[in-house]
Amino acid sequence: PLLLRSFSSISAPTLPSFDYEPKDYKGPLADEVFQKRKKFLGPSLFHYYQKPINIVEGKMQYLFDENGKRYLDAIAGIVTVSCGHCHPEVLNAIVEQSKILQHATTIYLHHAIADFAEALASKMPGNLKVVYFVNSGSEANELAMLMARLYSGNLGMISLRNSYHGGSSGTLGLTALNTWKYSIPEGEIHHAINPDPYRGVFGSDVNSYAQDVQDHIDFGTSGKVAGFIAETIQGAGGAVELAPGYLKLVYDIVRKAGGVCIADEVQTGFGRTGSHYWGFETQGVLPDIVTMAKGIGNGLPLGAVVTTPEIANVLAHKIQFNTFGGNPVCSAGGLAVLKVIDKEKRQAHCADVGSHLIERLKALQQKHDIIGNVRGRGLMVGIEFVTDKKEKTPAKAETAVLFEKMRELGVLVGKGGLHGSVFRIKPPMCFTKDDADFLVDALDYSILKL
Numbered sequence: 252p253l254l255l256r257s258f259s260s261i262s263a264p265t266l267p268s269f270d271y272e273p274k275d276y277k278g279p280l281a282d283e284v285f286q287k288r289k290k291f292l293g294p295s296l297f298h299y300y301q302k303p304i305n306i307v308e309g310k311m312q313y314l315f316d317e318n319g320k321r322y323l324d325a326i327a328g329i330v331t332v333s334c335g336h337c338h339p340e341v342l343n344a345i346v347e348q349s350k351i352l353q354h355a356t357t358i359y360l361h362h363a364i365a366d367f368a369e370a371l372a373s374k375m376p377g378n379l380k381v382v383y384f385v386n387s388g389s390e391a392n393e394l395a396m397l398m399a400r401l402y403s404g405n406l407g408m409i410s411l412r413n414s415y416h417g418g419s420s421g422t423l424g425l426t427a428l429n430t431w432k433y434s435i436p437e438g439e440i441h442h443a444i445n446p447d448p449y450r451g452v453f454g455s456d457v458n459s460y461a462q463d464v465q466d467h468i469d470f471g472t473s474g475k476v477a478g479f480i481a482e483t484i485q486g487a488g489g490a491v492e493l494a495p496g497y498l499k500l501v502y503d504i505v506r507k508a509g510g511v512c513i514a515d516e517v518q519t520g521f522g523r524t525g526s527h528y529w530g531f532e533t534q535g536v537l538p539d540i541v542t543m544a545k546g547i548g549n550g551l552p553l554g555a556v557v558t559t560p561e562i563a564n565v566l567a568h569k570i571q572f573n574t575f576g577g578n579p580v581c582s583a584g585g586l587a588v589l590k591v592i593d594k595e596k597r598q599a600h601c602a603d604v605g606s607h608l609i610e611r612l613k614a615l616q617q618k619h620d621i622i623g624n625v626r627g628r629g630l631m632v633g634i635e636f637v638t639d640k641k642e643k644t645p646a647k648a649e650t651a652v653l654f655e656k657m658r659e660l661g662v663l664v665g666k667g668g669l670h671g672s673v674f675r676i677k678p679p680m681c682f683t684k685d686d687a688d689f690l691v692d693a694l695d696y697s698i699l700k701l
């Protein structure tokens with residue numbers, strides 16, 4: 252009884268103060284928006300919250316619903332709002348460019364596209380200097396796969412289990428998470444075992460995981476492959492960071508088999524990992540092709556493929572055309588994002604706030620048996636819930652309840668992982684230590700109230 256009394260007397264944590272008044276919202280309310288969505292937007296299994304939230308405004312790391320309720324956005328529109336909602340400098344760049352020219356297509360010259368390509372290339376190591384603009388991560392990975400196949404002259408692609416590389420028919424083949432898969436022809440795609448230090452069959456033994464890639468090549472292909480693609484921290488898969496040293500081994504294996512190595516930086520790029528600007532740098536490798544989207548435009552529909560002049564040359568004999576790729580407004584926004592990340596030292600900030608968050612979550616893990624694993628890097632963090640710490644039994648139902656409780660307290664997190672038992676914490680990069688503390692307190696409180 253004593254224990255029970257002390258639980259119930261804990262008061263709910265409140266959001267850190269934030270000096271901003273949302274506008275007085277006069278639009279349709281959640282129920283009406285929901286009915287319209289149901290009627291006109293097509294069915295999908297993607298029901299996130301039991302009662303959908305009608306988001307009407309965003310400011311930096313916060314979102315507001317129709318009643319003016321403020322939420323800490325700890326998932327950033329799925330890792331997309333990099334600088335912050337309506338960040339003033341990004342917003343200004345978008346508005347100013349919109350007044351001058353909104354669309355040009357790549358058949359004309361326009362400085363916004365060229366300036367952005369130059370700035371993006373300057374962020375890339377090695378000979379990764381040729382940029383193709385597209386509109387999304389799926390398109391970026393489609394184009395990367397096309398380049399890999401044309402350049403190598405081979406068909407087979409290798410991706411990792413638990414990966415997400417897109418929802419288009421080609422990239423769905425690369426994606427290896429049942430939640431998104433349909434039974435459609437996928438071409439020659441092989442899914443190797445992902446080196447997951449927490450759940451992986453080989454623990455952190457990267458040699459065994461690398462051998463699995465070699466086995467796929469030896470037993471499932473002619474001995475030649477087009478390429479290999481991986482996220483260094485698997486995003487939709489639940490913030491699973493590949494065991495250190497893995498990519499170096501695999502890149503060697505793939506290159507020996509004639510393939511090119513593609514880094515999917517759709518979630519891990521632009522300093523979010525804190526320690527490095529690009530996720531692949533955390534593994535000390537240099538890819539042949541890098542794909543990016545999401546955070547590149549702070550929410551604008553934008554993606555890019557960056558590769559070497561030699562690989563880019565495979566597209567020189569045909570027209571590689573994308574109507575909206577490199578749209579001037581998106582390019583101006585993307586350029587502003589790069590500047591803001593540098594000016595506001597966001598990479599260092601992600602390292603600092605991220606390690607504070609991870610430290611506090613690890614302390615919370617000591618307190619609650621339901622937290623089976625805390626992992627991640629910078630502001631790309633996963634919390635995996637289990638019903639049995641030793642057996643690592645996924646706590647799927649409990650995760651769903653915690654997810655709703657967090658929302659009530661004003662924290663929006665991502666839910667995911669292979670078993671739906673992971674919270675994904677990937678907020679806008681302006682997320683502060685106070686926000687991190689609030690998030691941890693809200694999780695503590697939610698677990699106590701389970």
Ligand code: PLP
Pocket residue numbers: 329386387388389390392415416417418482486487515516517518544545
């Ligand atoms: N690659 C990764 C790692 C992703 O997380 C996603 C989207 O979640 C994609 C590719 C596909 O991007 P998009 O949804 O912009 O097509």
